[in-house]
Amino acid sequence: MTKFLSSSTRRFDWVHSRVQKTAIRRKRKAVILMLLTALILLGGLGGRLFYVQIVQGKYYAQLAQQNRVRLISTREERGRILDRKGRILAGSKLSYLVALQPSAHKPAEWNTILSRLSKVLDITTDTLQQHLKQAANRSQWAVVVKRGINAAEVTRIKEQLSNFQGVEVRQDLMRVYPNGTLAAHVLGYVGEIDAETMKARQNQDYHFGDLIGKAGIEAAYELQLRGQQGGQQVEVNGVGQIIKKLADKPAQPGQEIQLTLDLELQKAAETALGDRVGAIVALNPNTGEVLAMASRPDFDPNLFTKRISPQAWQQLQAKQFPFVNRALQAYPPASTFKVITAIAALESGKYSANTVLDTYPYLSIGGSQIWESNRSGFGRVGFVDALAWSSNTFFSQVAVGIGASPILDWARRFGMGQNTGVELSAEEAHGFVPDPDWKQKQLKERWYAGDTINTSIGQGMMQVTPLQAAIMFAAVGNGGYRVQPFLVKKNPAISVRQQKKSLNLKPETLRVLQAGLRSVVSKGTGQALNETRLPPVSGKSGTAEDPPRPTHAWFGAYAPSDKPEIVVVAFAENAGGGGGAIAAPMVRQVMETYFKTKQSDTGMERSE
Structure with a gap:
């Protein structure tokens, strides 16, 4: 029995010893595994710290600073x-x-x-x-x-x-x-x-x-x-x-x-335009100062000081090109251009201040008919009455008599077909003065007598801006000086000297032109400006064809006639009526404001 127990005890001790050894081995493996895992983690962390602090240290320091x-x-x-x-x-x-x-x-x-x-x-x-x-x-x-x-x-x-x-x-x-x-x-x-x-x-x-x-x-x-x-x-x-x-x-x-703009005159110009598409320009004819420059349709610049909403943008897009300054865009000048034709004829020497020609209901040129506005003609007239009644047949005959070159040359001398020099040159159209070389090159056609006639009465391919037209009227009124318009106020002594250029017109030419433009208002197509509230006014109307759309209406004027202080040009795009009926009343409104304000300012100065 004792022998059996001793044997059992030895077997139990052996088994227990084996179990303990196995447990120890497992613990050792677990410890080693844990140590290896810790080493790997510490190595990764150390590597990351090395990468962050050493390799990318400058970048992250900068990031923290930012x-x-x-x-x-x-x-x-x-x-x-x-x-x-x-x-x-x-x-x-x-x-x-x-x-x-x-x-x-x-x-x-x-x-x-x-x-x-x-x-x-x-x-x-x-x-x-x-x-x-x-x-x-x-x-x-x-x-x-x-x-x-x-x-x-x-x-x-x-x-x-x-x-x-x-x-x-x-x-x-x-x-x-x-x-x-x-x-x-x-x-x-x-x-x-x-x-x-x-x-x-x-x-x-x-x-x-x-x-x-x-x-x-x-x-x-x-x-x-x-x-x-x-x-x-x-x-x-x-x-x-x-x-x-x-x-x-x-x-x-x-x-x-x-700026040279006058707030009250600008308001008057924009009120005169109303809802019409078009432009009004007012100049000092002696210095070139732009006193007013209005264009319709318009926009509110306050919309853009913040980001404009889609709704407001759509409303603007519904208008007819509201960002275009029509005072600086070119259109056929119609009968206002007869001022240039008259100058070309009188300066050419082929026609004199006393020239008188028959006028007719129409002239036939190359299969086309050039009609008078009254469909009957004005009898025998000279330059003064031809301007007063805006006779197409008179100026057509004159144009054929002198040819295209003098007319085109004088148009360019007045600054047509080129920038005016106003500060908004980036938005300004040059206008266009056609000539035979251009037509041959671009259209592969020769220049006909009909082209000369159309040009002489401001139709066809001729294109002029309202600002260019204002410069033309200023030159007639101020005694023959082409002024350069400007919007930013400058030293008057410098501006007068640098902004005026003599066109070297004959005294007789100026006399006839000034008399003709005065006659337009006193008895001709511009009687809407023959007002007692205004000093004597001189001007010229124009009605430009723009098929298939309605006609454009023009009127340019200066006052007082004998010593001009202001030039006003009004243009109504596709207005569908005559310049004397539609544009002249606009000019009148602006001039009434100018002379009323001047009288008020003078009264204040006297009272002081």
Whole structure:
């Protein structure tokens, strides 16, 4: 029994020993496995730390700095635009904008923030993403996403700054046009700079979201009006609040631009146009100062100081090319061009001030008939009465007598077919003076007598802008000087000397022309201007064919006739009536305002 127990004990001890050894081996394996795992993890962590701190250390240090340090662009007030008497046509008002700081997050991290911001600003997330993509992903310059935000939008963002990290609400000076649509085509408008313009102006310190002049004076004088951009380097906390200003470069305000426009006269011109498509230009015939320049249809430049809504854009598109300044676009000048034909004839020496010709109901030229407006003719007339009644058959005979060359030459001497020199040259049409060489080259046809006649009465291919027509009338009124028009007020002593060029017209030519244009108003087609409320007025009407559309209506005039102070040209596009009936009353309205204002101003000066 004892022997059996001893044997059993030895067997149990052996089994127990084997179990213990197996357990120890397993523990050792587990420990080794754990050590190996720990070594691998520590090695990976160490490698990552090496990569982050050594390989990419500079990048992440810069990233941390960008998240802590921001650059905020600052701009002083854009230069004001004033009328000739110092009244504000374009200025600025205090507002707020929302901008995104691209360096605040990686691109993917913006999604949640932009989704929240989209609901506050009523801008799609895709649009906000596009604004971020415009700038480099790590750009330190903020990207403007909305201007002119209201108080409710400001409050919602500022109350939830922790949800809008990287979003900035800042004060802004927003462009404002206090008179709305008034002089819109002259002033132009501002809008956010696009990628193409950014590339073209890469050395002029523009950033995405900056405003830039897009048209009119705003574009022509962009560099003077915008001033110099400044900036601040600031330190921000975790939610983007500024806690310290690190550096500051003050912005320089834009220059003030004073125009030659008169606010009251501009209002009168736009009122006279009403809803008609067309243009009115008023000049000082002695200096070239543009006193008024109106165009219809128009637009409100205030729409573009913020991003224009799709609804507002569609309403503008429904109009007939509202951004086109029709005062600078070219049209057939009709009978207003007879001024040039008369000058060409009298200066040629082939016709004199005493020339008298028979007029007829019509003339047949090359199978075409040139009719008089009254369908019966005006009997025997000279240049004065031919201008008064706008005789087509008189000027057709004169044109055949002198040929095309003198007429085309004098048109060019008056500046037709070329820029006038006005500051809005980027928007100005040259007009067109056709000639035999052009016709042969472009149309493969020779020049006919009918072409000469059509040109002489302002039809056919001849094209003139309302501003060019105003220069023509100014030259007759001021004694034979071609003036260069200008919109920005200059030193009068310099402008008179540099802006006038003698056309060397014979005194007899000027005498006949001045008498003829006075006769137009006193007894001819321009009697709508024969008003007791006005001093003596001289002018010329025109009715231009534009088949298959209705006719254009023209009237150009200056006053007082003996010593002109103002030239006004009115043009009504496809008005469907005569220049004397439609355009002359527009000219009258502008002149009445001019002389009424002048009388009022003179009275005030005397009382003082």
